[in-house]
Amino acid sequence: MADAKVIxxxxxRSRGSAAQxxxxxxxxGNRRPGTESAPVREVQPLPTRAVPQDxxxxxxxxxxxxxxxxxxGGLERRIASGLAFxxxxxxxxxxxxxxxxxxxxxxxxxxxxxRPLYDTYFRxxxxxxxxxxxxxxxLIVANHSGTLPMDGLMMQVAxxxxxxxxxxxxxxxxxxxxxxxxxxxxxxxxxxxxxxxEDAARLLEQGELVGVMPEGFKGLGKPFADRYKLQRFGxxxxxxxxxxxxxxxIPCSIVGAEEIYPMIGNxxxxxxxxxxxxxxxxxxFPWLGPLGAIPLPTKWTIQFGEPIxxxxxxxxAAEDPMLMFNLTDQVRxxxxxxxxxxxxxxxxxxx
Amino acid sequence: xxxxxxxxxxxxxxxxxxxxxxxxDPDVDRVVGVDAVPPEHHxxxxxxxxADIRQPGIARVLAEAGADTIVHLDVTGTPLGSGNRASxxxxxxxxxxxxxxxxxxxxxxxxLVVKSSTNVYGSAPRDPAVFTETTxxxxxxxxxxxxxxxxxxxxxxxxxxxxxxxxxxxxxxxxILGPTADTPLASYFSLPVLPTVFGYDPRLQFVHxxxxxxxxxIASHEPQRGTLNSGTFNIAGDGVLLLSQCSRRLGRPTVPxxxxxxxxxxxxxxxxxxxxxxxxxxxxxTHGRVVATGQMRETLGFQPKYTTAETFxxxxxxxxxxxLPPEALAGAVDRIAALPLAGGGHTPTQSAN
Numbered sequence: 001m002a003d004a005k006v007i008x009x010x011x012x013r014s015r016g017s018a019a020q021x022x023x024x025x026x027x028x029g030n031r032r033p034g035t036e037s038a039p040v041r042e043v044q045p046l047p048t049r050a051v052p053q054d055x056x057x058x059x060x061x062x063x064x065x066x067x068x069x070x071x072x073g074g075l076e077r078r079i080a081s082g083l084a085f086x087x088x089x090x091x092x093x094x095x096x097x098x099x100x101x102x103x104x105x106x107x108x109x110x111x112x113x114x115r116p117l118y119d120t121y122f123r124x125x126x127x128x129x130x131x132x133x134x135x136x137x138x139l140i141v142a143n144h145s146g147t148l149p150m151d152g153l154m155m156q157v158a159x160x161x162x163x164x165x166x167x168x169x170x171x172x173x174x175x176x177x178x179x180x181x182x183x184x185x186x187x188x189x190x191x192x193x194x195x196x197x198e199d200a201a202r203l204l205e206q207g208e209l210v211g212v213m214p215e216g217f218k219g220l221g222k223p224f225a226d227r228y229k230l231q232r233f234g235x236x237x238x239x240x241x242x243x244x245x246x247x248x249x250i251p252c253s254i255v256g257a258e259e260i261y262p263m264i265g266n267x268x269x270x271x272x273x274x275x276x277x278x279x280x281x282x283x284x285f286p287w288l289g290p291l292g293a294i295p296l297p298t299k300w301t302i303q304f305g306e307p308i309x310x311x312x313x314x315x316x317a318a319e320d321p322m323l324m325f326n327l328t329d330q331v332r333x334x335x336x337x338x339x340x341x342x343x344x345x346x347x348x349x350x351x
Numbered sequence: 352x353x354x355x356x357x358x359x360x361x362x363x364x365x366x367x368x369x370x371x372x373x374x375x376d377p378d379v380d381r382v383v384g385v386d387a388v389p390p391e392h393h394x395x396x397x398x399x400x401x402a403d404i405r406q407p408g409i410a411r412v413l414a415e416a417g418a419d420t421i422v423h424l425d426v427t428g429t430p431l432g433s434g435n436r437a438s439x440x441x442x443x444x445x446x447x448x449x450x451x452x453x454x455x456x457x458x459x460x461x462x463l464v465v466k467s468s469t470n471v472y473g474s475a476p477r478d479p480a481v482f483t484e485t486t487x488x489x490x491x492x493x494x495x496x497x498x499x500x501x502x503x504x505x506x507x508x509x510x511x512x513x514x515x516x517x518x519x520x521x522x523x524x525x526x527i528l529g530p531t532a533d534t535p536l537a538s539y540f541s542l543p544v545l546p547t548v549f550g551y552d553p554r555l556q557f558v559h560x561x562x563x564x565x566x567x568x569i570a571s572h573e574p575q576r577g578t579l580n581s582g583t584f585n586i587a588g589d590g591v592l593l594l595s596q597c598s599r600r601l602g603r604p605t606v607p608x609x610x611x612x613x614x615x616x617x618x619x620x621x622x623x624x625x626x627x628x629x630x631x632x633x634x635x636x637t638h639g640r641v642v643a644t645g646q647m648r649e650t651l652g653f654q655p656k657y658t659t660a661e662t663f664x665x666x667x668x669x670x671x672x673x674x675l676p677p678e679a680l681a682g683a684v685d686r687i688a689a690l691p692l693a694g695g696g697h698t699p700t701q702s703a704n
Contacts, residue, residue, distance in 0.1 A: 080688060087684040091677035092599030098591050098641050099480045100554045178476035178638075181550025181610070188552070198479040198486065202643075 099199070100188035103168070110190055111157060117150075118157045121297050122256060126162045128304040131250055134165040137204040138307065139242045140211045141331050142252035143230055143339065144219035147261035147280045149173070150295065151254045155211055156190070158302045170203050171211045172196075176276070197241050204245035211252075212238050214328075221266065221278035227258035228343060230336050236328035239310075243318040243327075248307035251331050253338035256300030259349050261285065298349050301342050305334055355381045355459075356571060357418035359404055359450065360425030360466075361394060362386035364531050365563065369424065371395035372564050373571065383416045385409070387442075388431065404446035410453035413460075420462040420571050421454055423447065426503050428468070428496035428535050428629075436495075443499035444506075451510045460517055464570045465507050467523045469556075469585060470497035470631060474638040480554075483643045484523075484583045497631040504583075518581040520570040525587035525642060526635075528662050529560030530669035535632055541670055545598050546616060549607035553594050553639025556587040559657035559665060566653050578652030585642040588659040594636060597663060602673030602680075610637065 085108060088094050096102045118124050132138060142155060152171050159169040172195035178184040193199045195212065203210045213219065218231040242249050265281035285292030308331060317323050356373055360366040361384030374382050374395050382397040384390070389401060402412045404425060413421075425446055430439045447465075454460045472482045475490040492498045504521055511519040526536045536555075539545070566586050574580040598605045608616065617633050647653050657665065 083684055083688045087681050090599060090680040090684065092596040093677075094596070096554070096591055096593055096596070098554070100552070100591065100593065100639070102593075175477045181548075183550075184476065185550055185552045188554070193480045194477070196479050198483075199481070202481055 096189075099170075099191065099193045099203070101168075101170070101191035102189040103191075106168070106190050110186070111160065114153055114157050115161075118154055118161075121295075122154060122260075122300040124154055124158055124256075124300040124302055126158045126302050126304075128306075129159070129162040131304045131307055132159065132163055132167065132209065133248070133307070134163070134167070135207065137207045137245055137247040138209050138250055139200075139204065139238060139245075139247055140169065140209065140250045140252050140304070141238060141335070142211065142213050142254055143228075143335055144213035144215040145222070145227065145254070146257035146295075147221060147263050147282070148295075149177075149213075149220060150260060151257035152192075152211065152213060153190075154257070154300060155252065155254065155302060159209065159211075167209050169211045170208045172200055172213075174216060197237055200238070200241045201245060204241065204247050214238050217277040221263065221280065223266070224258075224262040224264055228255075228339050230332055230339075233328050233332050236324045239324050239327045239331070240318040243310045243313055243324075244315075246311040248309050248311075249327070249331055250307045251305040251334040251338070253303045253305065253335050253342060254300065255303075255339060255342040255346060256298040256349075259298045260295035262296070296350075299346075299351055301346070303338055303342060305338055308334075354379050354420055354572075355383065355416055355418045356420045356422060357383045357385060357413060357416055358397075358422045358424060359385045359446075360423075360427065361397075361399065362388050362390040362431060363424070363427065364392070364533055365527070365560065366390075366424045367392040367394060368531075368560070369422065369564050369567055370397045373422075373568055376568070376572070378572070381416075383412070383418060385412060386425070404450050405441055407449060407452075409449050410456060413453045413457050417459050418457075419459050420464070421450070421460060422464045422466075422567060422571050423450060424466045424567075426466050426468075426500060428470075429533065429538075439496075440499055443496070444502050447503045447506055451506055454517070455510060455514055460514075462518045462520075462571060463507070463510070464520045464522065464567060465503065466567070467504055467521050467583075468496070468500045469523045469525050469587070469640055469642050470635075471500050471504060471523060472640060472642070473497060474553075474631075474634045474640045476638055478638075481641050481643050482585070484585055484646055492631055495629045495631045520581050521583040522566060522570060523583065523585050523642070524563060525556040525558045525585070525640075527560060527563055528557045528666040530665060532560050532666070535629065536635075537666065539632070539636075540597065540601060540603070540666070543603065543674060545594075545601075545603050545605045546613060547594060547598070547605045547607050548613050548633070548637045549609050551610075551637045551639075553636055554591045554641050555594060555597065555635075555639055555659075556591055556641050557659045557662040557666075558587050558655065559662040562586070562588065562655040562657055562662075565656070566647075566651070569651065569653050575652050579650050580652075582646075582650065584647045584651050585644055586647055586653075586655075587642050587644050588655050588657050588662050589644070590659040591641055592659055592663055594639070599675075600663060600677060601667050601670065602676040604673075604675055613637075 094102065094104050142151070145151060156169045156171060159167055168191060171192045173187055173192045175194060177187050177192065178194055193203070200210055200212065214233040215231045216234060222231060239249070261280060261282045263280045263282055267279040267281055271277065271279035282292065313323070356379055358366055358370050361370050366384065366386070367390055370382055370384050371394065373379055374397055384394050384397050384399045385402050385404065387401070387403040389399065400412050402408055426443050427439070430436065454463060469482070470492060471488070472478065472486065473488045473490050473492045477489045479486060492501060507519060507521055527534050528537055570580050595605070613633055617630065621629065
């Protein structure tokens with residue numbers, strides 16, 4: 001557990017020191033081909049939590065020289081581009097879109113902070129990324145679990161790092177996210193927005209890739225005993241939004257997120273006091289204090305399924321509740337089915 | 352046939368500029384400016400009538416002028432001179448009621464243009480990221496200027512129902528900025544150190560004063576072919592700036608404060624009368640607000656000359672340099688780029704790209 005403390009420290013360090021940014025960023029770029037050979041990586045034995053975590057800064061420091069080939073010139077260029085980045089940030093000379101999405105900050109800093117978690121800690125294996133179209137709007141619908149919405153963030157990294165076009169996923173998040181200080185700021189900069197029909201429709205119209213987790217808090221905060229049992233898919237609003245925009249729905253199944261915080265209890269009174277939808281009690285939290293908030297290093301698989309087209313329906317179909325329920329069920333069944341298939345294939349929770 | 356335009360709120364910079372501009376339009380015969388106090392700036396030869404729109408006397412002014420176009424600009428967030436919040440609210444709400452009452456009786460009125468604000472949407476974390484004209488606000492503004500505008504718009508809607516023969520345009524302006532703008536946000540940005548709310552980086556949208564004058568002009572004339580200038584329109588420049596970007600571009604450091612501290616400091620500053628840091632202002636600087644401008648482009652047929660970023664740049668130029676001028680910071684980074692490496696000769700040029 002002592003070693004697990006490394007995670008926050010590591011994050012802080014890279015956020016604090018500007019000099020480290022260019023290096024980490026370059027390493028992130030180079031790592032992309034690495035993730036494609038995921039089967040090789042996945043075999044790596046990971047006996048303890050400590051090793052991968054300690055590895056992170058080392059590999060990112062070492063990788064760039066071999067990646068960029070020419071030693072000196074590459075370093076110089078990296079420093080130059082790092083300083084150019086710093087200069088743009090300091091003078092405010094960068095762009096954000098209407099939703100507050102800061103593409104530059106996301107690509108260069110925030111993604112690199114998530115990547116160690118994605119690559120080394122959860123060792124995410126991505127399947128079926130070819131089901132995501134390389135352009136135009138699409139709605140990715142995924143299951144939601146893990147007490148903290150880590151699965152959404154990992155899905156965002158998975159799409160960006162594995163998709164050949166490097167597409168950015170725009171997640172729809174609960175209103176609680178936008179009420180919390182700091183969290184709302186980071187969420188907006190990462191390109192997330194409020195899960196409401198208006199925002200989703202606007203993003204899909206702009207041809208963005210939108211990610212939604214229709215289970216919401218019901219899925220996120222379900223007890224450990226109910227793991228991998230899909231909860232009700234809201235009111236199916238996501239289907240009518242996709243139908244109106246005529247964009248395909250891509251079901252996505254995430255395995256591994258359920259076990260990061262096995263929620264064995266829910267302190268409802270505390271939750272009500274804090275204004276949260278639930279207050280998790282896990283074998284380690286809150287007993288071990290902040291240490292108990294460290295997720296278990298489970299092995300993740302994210303599978304993107306066959307797209308379900310919605311452009312064949314007439315425009316008034318979005319008002320048809322029967323069709324809505326049928327499509328919602330179809331998406332739900334497909335995700336549940338894939339979840340079971342992935343679970344059967346899984347050797348162990350941690351490897 | 353010439354038009355007679357009656358403009359309220361001409362003692363303010365914006366009203367004065369609008370009067371001077373619309374007078375130059377060929378099909379405008381006469382412009383009558385109305386305000387409770389005489390303007391300090393000249394009105395370019397327009398007639399000025401000193402009248403308080405809160406008093407029923409406004410009906411006589413309207414009848415005597417025989418105005419066919421009313422441009423109601425006296426809906427504002429900052430009191431002029433020594434006025435206080437209560438009299439401001441009275442001017443905004445009672446003044447609008449009186450003016451609309453006068454319009455309803457007048458047989459000559461054909462067109463009414465009302466300056467409103469995107470404040471009517473409020474700012475809440477549960478709102479969609481982008482407001483369209485039809486988005487219902489999740490949390491109605493509880494007081495201040497925002498509530499005034501909501502009430503003003505309510506009365507204007509009632510008037511439009513009762514007088515369907517009058518073309519009514521309600522223009523919801525985003526934060527107006529520019530070299531001479533005297534809006535609360537402009538005075539906020541001229542503070543040497545900007546207090547911000549810790550953990551929030553609001554998205555802001557600006558509209559340039561020149562664009563405000565232009566769009567008011569479009570709304571007060573007959574619509575161009577293929578456009579419609581009655582209805583409710585959001586008016587804002589393209590794009591979005593985050594508050595952190597604004598402070599960096601202005602070169603003014605920020606002091607993040609916890610939300611309760613900001614609320615407290617806001618009320619303290621307000622009591623001292625230093626600047627109008629109202630609760631709705633704090634909400635705007637916490638959650639931000641962005642509006643869709645599709646209606647403005649497609650229906651009203653107005654293309655703003657300035658984007659949000661250009662508006663802000665124009666405003667920043669009119670302000671003095673801040674404590675951390677962006678040029679100085681950029682220069683410092685360039686010097687670092689030139690420093691450490693032997694081959695540093697070409698790095699600065701690269702980083703400048």
